[in-house]
Amino acid sequence: MAAKKRNAQSTDASNGKSSSSKATNRPKLSGKAKSKDDEHSKRNANSVLYKICLFALALVIGFCHRNHIANMFERDRHFSHLSTLERELAFRTEMGLYYSYYKTMIESPTFTDGLYQVMNDNITEFPLTINTLKRFNLYPEVALAIGYRAYEAINAAFNRPTKMCWRVNRGEGLSPVQSCEGLGEPSYFYVEHVFILNGMMMSIFFLFGTYLSGSMFGGILTVASFFFNHGEATRVQWTPPLRESFAYPFLVIQMFLVTHLLRTSAPTFKHSLPIAIATILFMLPWQFAQFALLTEMIAVFATYVLGYIGSRKMKVFLLGIGSGFIVSYVLLFGNEMLLTSFFFSGLLTITSIVYIEPVLETLRIRPLIWISQGAMLGVGTVGFKFVVAKLFSIEDDAHIGDIFRSKFSDFKNFHTMLYTCAAEFDFMEAETPGRILKTLLAPAVLIVLVTVTYQLLKTEYNAWVKTSSEPGKDLQTDIPNRSKPNAEVVYHFFQLIAFTMMAVIIMRLKLFWTPHLCLMTSLLASRQFFGWLGSKEKQYAILTALLAGMTVQGLSNLQHQWSILGEFSNMPLEELVEWTKAKTPTNAVFAGPMPTMATIKLCTGRPIVNHPHYEDAGLRERTKKVYTMYSRKPLAEVKKNLLALQADYAILEDSWCVRRSRQGCSMAEIWDIEDEENRGETTPACTKMKDNPGPHFKTVFKNNVYQVLKVLK
Incomplete structure (x- = not known):
């Protein structure tokens, strides 16, 4: 037998085969393996092709959305034909x-000079020096300024033009203006990157919908x-330029x-890193991100x-x-609003609850554990928030609680009325539910909610029945790593x-709601x-029919947006700006309505005492003093408040004196809430300042919208 084996091995070796007796079966196994490898390679190839198609479609969708919003912006303002000032x-x-x-x-000699001016600004809230990068979440502007300066420097090195300019005849007796187009124009560079970013967002939404549903059709429905x-x-x-856009x-x-x-x-803690990066990129541009x-x-x-x-995943x-x-x-x-935010106090509270999970689990009765966790969440979040606010004497976000209270x-x-009288801070419009009903968005989401809730409850019931029938079997023995499908x-x-x-x-917060419905x-x-x-x-056929139904009203909505045509022109404001630049010293200090103050700072560089960013307790009080112009207080008191702010000029905007968006929302009525002493006065201060400003003020400029009053010292 041994000799036969040796002879067999010798024969195999002489034929160039392995000396192992099992080697004779290898060609057959190799054939099967090759077949499986081919099948596996084919699946991989199909998977790679699918991913390539998916990402290519995402890029196309992003490009379409970028063009959609950019074209609407252009049609609304005829932006390409406006001058730099316009x-x-x-x-x-x-x-x-x-x-x-x-x-x-971008206009400072060097970027570091410009950044220093932004971080040591004494123009925005004269005479105070504030770090506007801290206060106004200006990191998008910092990034865009770096990008613009780099873009200009690179193109200058290669002697390539970055913009094209021409003269535009505005007609109607208006002087011609120079208009420039191209990324070398600062405003173009700014808005173009906003539109690219939001085009990318639509690409992400498509991938998000595809991932959540497990089907590319889900991404198409979302978009x-x-x-x-x-x-x-x-x-x-x-x-x-609004913070939400970034x-x-x-x-x-x-x-x-x-x-x-x-x-x-x-998951491992490596999954925390991308979440942390995305959280930073969300928080840096917008104070409201915390909510x-x-x-x-x-x-x-x-x-x-x-x-x-x-708890591990948590x-x-x-x-x-x-x-x-x-x-x-x-x-x-160290932005104080972050420190006193409900987000920070909630983070501390929830982290504490998760880490004491072993203690809570000793209660054994699940509803009792839920009640304990809920009570701790409420008490801890509110408690931490108010303790930190009192400890550091921070009241910058006190108005937010007042708004919800109102x-x-x-x-x-006074402050809550300034917010709630504005449409964007009011309750949701009554027409909004009707609009999303007509596009079938609301019915589609209702079907999803009902169907998925039913299936989740059914799964929970089946799990409960299984546990009840096997009392000795605990389906969740590993509490920290417990997991259920569809989390x-x-x-x-x-x-x-x-x-x-x-x-x-x-x-205003439809911004979050409607996209999530989609x-x-x-x-x-x-x-x-x-x-x-x-x-x-069959399922896709039904969804195609639904998509066709959505298109009926949806296409009408898109056509309405595409039909919006306009051409920006604001001659009264332009006259005010040109007069300010020509007739006032560069250090002249202005006070007035918040929107107009932003324009005065941007277009003239003059110091201002108040501005539209209302998220600071000190700024709110400064604005309240300025707005005594629209109260029923005597002119002597209005002048006293403006002098206390070191204002040289007050800009009176006629519409602020007479407008009334609804009952109780005129400026005089808003002041009546707190100014009991002067409620009986029938003529607001702004009317007196407009008709007879002396002896406290002197009119130095006037057109059909704006009146500039010099504060007589």
Whole structure:
């Protein structure tokens, strides 16, 4: 036998085969392996091709959205044919204030000189010196100023022109102006990057919807819903420099990363890093980011409380947003509003609750644990917030609590009325639900909510029945790493509830609500939740019919947006600016309505005492003193307040004196809430200043809208 084996081995060797007796079977195994490898390679190739198509389509969608908003902006203002001054005048209120710092940084001799001026500004709240980078979240302007200066320097080195200029005849007796187009024009460079960023946001929304639903059709539904409800979902096409234009795209990315974290079976703390980066990029451009992050944190916490995720996954999430908060706080030079925010106090409270999980689990009765967690969340969040505010004597965000208080009670004061009399801070418009009903967005989301809730409850019931039938079996023995399917969907349900409440209370916050409704429509393409409709082909046929139904009103909405045509012109304001530059000293100090003050600072560089960024307690009191011009107080007191602010000129805007958006919202009526002493006076101070300003003031400029009064000292 041994000899036979040796002979066999020898024969195999002489034939060039392995000496092992098993080697004779290798060719057959290699054939099978090759077949499997080919099949695996084919699947990989299909997967790679699918991803390439997915990302290519995302880029196309982003490009289309960028063009959509850029073209609407152009048609609304005829921006390409405006002079530099007219473009600056078009950036009204806060927009002009933010743009002025970008202008400072690109016009200064060096970038560091410009940055120093922004961080040591004594023009915005004269005579105070403030760090506007800290106060106004100006990191977008810093980044754009760096980009613009680099762009100009590189093109100058290659002797390439960056803009094209021509003279525009404005007609109607107006002087011709020079108009320039191209990225070398500062305003073009600024708005173009806003539009590119928001084009990218639409690409992310497409990928987000695809990921959440598991189908490219889900991404298409998300994007189509957004376009069809564009007027309810964003205002970037009208107001590029606002903080939300820079910040919101990064919230979308951040929520995408959180969704991925919740779906990942065994996340590590490496998942915290991208969440932290996205959180920083969301917080740095916008003070309001803290409120959106608070709702997100509570939504994820609710998902944790219901047992869909364990404490380990919760800790990864908290580390991400906590790290983002700390870095943002440092980069914003210790911004006090972050320190006293409900987001920070909620972060401390929820982190504490998660870390004492072993103690709470000893209660054993799940509803009792929920009640304990809820009570700790409420008491801890409010308690931490007020302790920190009192400890550091910070009242910058006190007006936010007053605004919410005024929404649900008869409480009113001067500052809350300035907010609530503005349409964007009022309750949601009654027409809004009707608009999203006509595009079938509301019915589609309602179907998603009902169907998915039913299936989630059914799954929970089946799990409860299984546990009850096997008393000795605990399905969640590993509490820190516990996990249930669809945690990310549960999170988005809670997030939608939070955004709905925000939008109902403050109309402006539709910015968060409508896009999230669009995202939720993606779940209609989910085979997991809507596989009961039949085959994939049948489900997609139904969704195609739904998409066609959405298109009826959606296309009408788009055509309405495309039909908006205008040409910016504001001659009264232009006259005021030109007079100010020609007839007043460069150190002359101005006071007046907040929107106009932003324009005076941007276009003339003159010092101002108040401005539209109302998120500071000191600034609110300064503005209140200036606005005594529109009260019923005697002119002597108005003059005293302006002199106390060291104002040389007061700008009186006629519309502020007479306008009344609704009952109780004229400036005189707003002042009547607090100024009981002068309620009986029938003639407001602004009317007296306009008709007979002496002996306290002297009219030095007047047109059909504006009147400039010199404060006589």
